[in-house]
Amino acid sequence: MERSNVKELLQCESFLQAVHVKGWVRTFRGNRFIALNDGSTINNIQCVVDFENTDENILKRITTGAAVSITGTLVESQGKGQRVEINVTNLDILGDSSSEEYPIQPKKHSFEFLRKNAHLRVRTNTFSAVMRVRSALSFAVHQYFxxxxxxYVNTPIITGSDAEGAGEMFKVTNFDINKAPVDENEDIDYSQDFFGKETNLTVSGQLEAETYAMALGKVYTFGPTFRAENSNTTRHLAEFWMIEPEVAFNDLDANMDLSEDFIKHVLKYVLENCQDDLNFLNDRLINEDKTKPQAERSxxxxxEKLHFVVDNNFKRVSYTEAIDILRNSKPNKKKKFKFPINEWGADLQSEHERFLVEKHFKCPVILFDYPANIKAFYMRLNEDGKTVRAMDVLFPGIGEMVGGSQREERLDVLKQKMAELDIEEKEMWWYLDTRKFGTAVHSGFGLGFERLVLFTTGMGNIRDVIPFPRTPQNADF
Known part of the structure; x- marks a missing residue:
């Protein structure tokens, strides 16, 4: 008999039909009721065992976490909370689970405990919901583009350039670290290494994507990136995924249009296709909020946050206007900001971004035209000589979601900015070539995928929205 999944059976309208299902036992009550889940949905299907006609040894092996194969009749449920259930006619144990050793018991576990069991945490309702939403978001990203x-362009993971100029990159080498050759200055001689130069794991595919946009017109990357920042905050990972579109002939206004349209598409997709999971995660957060002091509640x-983004037009505000708003705001005047805003040029923090979104404009905000000295070298310099055509998209509860810009297409200006930042032209010759041969206005943005999943699921720690988080002192699994 062909196997059905739990999601299909829960939606089925035809009763008294023979069905076959496989999954994992979530609970087994009274030697009679199995709550079975196969990962297709957050909801379990109840399977009613005829314990009088079931081998006692089989009953003993039906434990939490065990994998089972069930054949039976789909019937209308007599109990509360479910519409259908399966009257079991045949049950086979596919894989035993020791009830004494299995760590994911049917009780509340801390997220810290579950991180230590990341290979099993997806068997909980919370993490299965998060990972199904993550999968749907990933599909929606590709669908939109x-x-x-x-x-779709696959940019290199191993690179010789530092796109952001941050310097916090993981080195890639074929050297025996105890016997690396050195030059006359006693520095490691990377000319003898595998690639003949110093190489790293990429922090961004943007620069390479730009070169392809200048031939294919519209491209995007969606892949893993890495940053060796020794940070243990709830917002940092050493390995994360980035979404980075680049578009030839788009100026900053078109870039803002693209970012808003893209974000609304992917969030609409999950709202329409992940209703059960989002309802569960929504209820989880409501219950969690009840345990917090009133001042800390959302x-x-x-x-509501998801619809806040989907249903509102994004407000476009210059950095200069935003600074004036923040400087004159009540929280700033009453010194309630952790980082007070005193003058133009300040690098905005999450508290400032959230104030603009949640309190002042009460809609998502796109800030643009930032000070040049707090943004990357590749952003187009404005005619005032002190701001660049940069943009950040700000969301409620999280602050910055997207960072992007119109790229600097003028060769002379780009060279000057690189010189000011001590970026060697010989290392970036290929990037400069795109400004020599058919240069044109072009723009793009970057969106950290885990940050998007974090917002969409309401989770509080970025380590809980990626299957196996890579963080300082942690590379298990």
């Missing part, structure tokens, strides 16, 4: 004429539920 493919439907809008973008080409102003919006998870679903």
């Amino acid at each position: 493919q439907q809008n004429g973008f080409f 102003d919006m539920s998870l679903l």
Whole structure:
């Protein structure tokens, strides 16, 4: 008999039909009721065992976490909380689970405990919901770009350039670290290494994507990136995924249009296709909020935040206007900001971004035209000589979600900015070539995928929205 999944059976309208299902036991009550889940949905299907006609040895092996194969009749449920259930006619144990050793018991576990068991945590309701939402978001990302004429480009993971100039990169080498050759200055001689130069794991595919945009028009990357920042905050990972579109002939206004349209598409997709998971995660957050002091509770539920982004037009505000708003705001005047805003040029923090979104404009905000000295070298310099055509998209509860810019297409200006930052032209010759041969206005942005999943699921720690988090002192699994 063909196997059905739990999601299909829970939606089925035809009763008294023979069905076959496989999954893992979530609970087994009274030697009679199995709550079975196969990962297709957050919801379990109840399987009613005829214990009088079931081998006692089989009953003893039906424990939490065990994998089972069940054949039976789909019937209308007589109990509360479910519409259908399966009257079991045949049950086989596919894989035993020791009830004494299995760590994911049917009780509340701390997220810290579950991180230590990341290989099993997806068997909980919370993490299975998060990972199904993550999967749906990933599909929606590709769907949007493919439907809008973008080409998917796989940019290199091993690179000789530091796109952001941050310097916090993981080195890639073929040297025996105890016997690395050195030059006359006693520095490691990378000319003898595998690639003949110093190489690292990439922090961004943007620069390479730009070169492809200048031939294919519209491209995007969606892949793993790495940063060797020794940070243990709830917002940092050493390995994370980035979404980075680049578009030839787009100026900053078109870039802002693209970012808003893209974000609304992917969030609409999950709202329409992940209703059960989002309802569960929404309820989880509501219940969690009840345990917090009033001052720490969220102003919006998870679903309200998602609709806040999808249903509102994004407000476009210059950095200069935002600084004036923040400088004159009540929290700033009453010294309630952790980082007071005193003058133009300040690098905005999450508290400032959230104030603009949640309190002042009460809609998502796109800030643009930032001071040049707090942004990357490749952003187009404005005519005032002190700001660049940069943009950040700000969300409620999280602050910055997207960072992007119109890229500097003028060769002379780009060279000057690189010189000011001591970026060697010989290391970036290929990037400069795109400004020599058919240069044109172009723009793009970067969106950290885990940050998007964090916002969409309402989770509080970025380590809980990626299957196996890579953080300082942690590379298990």
